[in-house]
Each structure stands twice: as structure tokens, then as C-alpha cells.
Amino acid sequence: MVNNPAIVVVAYNRPASLWRLLNSLANASYPVDDIPLIISIDNNDSEEVFKAAEYFEWKHGIKKIMTQAAHLGLKEHILRCGDLTSEYHSIIVLEDDLLVSPHFYSYAVSASTFYLSESNIAGISLYNYEVAESCFYPFKAIDDGTDVYFMQVASSWGQLWTCQQWESFRTWLAKNPELAEKKFLPKYLLDWGKNSWKKHFIHYLIATNKYFVFPRLFLTTNFE
Numbered sequence: 001m002v003n004n005p006a007i008v009v010v011a012y013n014r015p016a017s018l019w020r021l022l023n024s025l026a027n028a029s030y031p032v033d034d035i036p037l038i039i040s041i042d043n044n045d046s047e048e049v050f051k052a053a054e055y056f057e058w059k060h061g062i063k064k065i066m067t068q069a070a071h072l073g074l075k076e077h078i079l080r081c082g083d084l085t086s087e088y089h090s091i092i093v094l095e096d097d098l099l100v101s102p103h104f105y106s107y108a109v110s111a112s113t114f115y116l117s118e119s120n121i122a123g124i125s126l127y128n129y130e131v132a133e134s135c136f137y138p139f140k141a142i143d144d145g146t147d148v149y150f151m152q153v154a155s156s157w158g159q160l161w162t163c164q165q166w167e168s169f170r171t172w173l174a175k176n177p178e179l180a181e182k183k184f185l186p187k188y189l190l191d192w193g194k195n196s197w198k199k200h201f202i203h204y205l206i207a208t209n210k211y212f213v214f215p216r217l218f219l220t221t222n223f224e
Helices: 015-026 047-055 074-082 104-114 163-175 198-208
Strands: 006-011 037-041 063-067 090-095 098-100 121-125 148-151 159-162 211-215 220-222
Touching: 006 015, 006 047, 006 074, 015 047, 015 098, 037 047, 037 074, 047 063, 074 090, 074 163, 090 098, 090 104, 104 121, 104 159, 104 211, 121 163, 121 198, 159 163, 163 198
Parallel strands: 006 037, 006 090, 037 063, 121 211
Antiparallel strands: 090 159, 098 220, 121 159, 148 211
């Protein structure tokens, strides 16, 4: 079983969005009261973001605020946050423009525990994509009567990684820091900017034949 994944909130310069996410976390259900909450703030000029993190009362475990000394950008910030798996064993990563379902934590623990020994699973998504990123057309996974489906697409709107899953990606990324040429990667991926960590994770999924687990119901939503 995955023991009490830490919740890692990735924040930058959106205090109102951060408050919305933190309040949804406060109103969610948790099986235990020993859940670490880490709020990682990328360097910015907004004192309100730090105040929101500081004033928020977390009643389900230890709260830790991390402030980055220099501006990292989204890619490096997510990578730094993912590296927290070495300390907390498993983490749920939530960017500050998200809102969580009251049941997000129970689902994350159940799904990650179920697939813990599956070496071809690279992460657990909390979000159910209904738009194809390649063309922005509606997307719906075929209903085969199961609770989840699998895609070689990384989830960036709420996801869980175990230490083993993240270390595998980090080891691969160190050897493959650039996207491969147009041999097998879709064109839209090649057009994403330098701040995208997700394109590298998708590259990793395709190159290693691994998958993300996706729920058929939403456990997070995004406000963009």
C-alpha cells in the first residue's frame, strides 16, 4: 500500500487561485491526519502568494512552505517538486489553478496501491481529459465497464507519482534531455515551448512503452 502520499502544491503568482485550491484541500476527506502538505512557491514579486500559504491552516498533518531563491519556470519547478518523492515516497502534485474533489485523496491512494507493482505504469492521473491535446476535438475513452483507462499521455492537472516511478523518469531524462527527432513523436509535442516538462514525460512514456492511469470521473478540475 502507498502510505500517506504528501500533497505538493505548485504555486507562482496567483494568490486567488492558490486560495481556491487550498480551500478545496481543506474541505476534502482524508483517511488519516498524518498527511504532509508542501507548498512550493517559485520566485516572484507577489507577497500575497506567500501570505496565502502562510495563513492557510492545514489540519491533517505538517505544512511546509518552500520558496525558490531564483525563478525556475514551470518545467524546472515541477522537476524539483517531483524530486520530493525521494523524501516522501509518493506525492500528489497540484498546480495552483486546480480544484480538487472531496474524494481525490482516497482515489489517489487506492489507484496507486492497486498499480504499485506494475512496472509499465508511470503515474496516476486525477484528471479525466475530455479534449484531445493534439487537435482540441472532444475525446472520450471507450466505456468498457472499468473505472480507469490508460494513455501514453502525462497528466498535468493533478497527478500522483511514487518514488520508483519518478526515479525511473529522472534516470531516463538524464540520458534523453532533448526530444527525439520526428521518428515517433507527434508534431504538436515538438511545438511545445521550453517550459514544458510534460512533453518530456510523454516522450518517456512512448519511448519506454509506459502508461498513465486515468479515471473516468474527475477528481480535479482546471480553471486556466
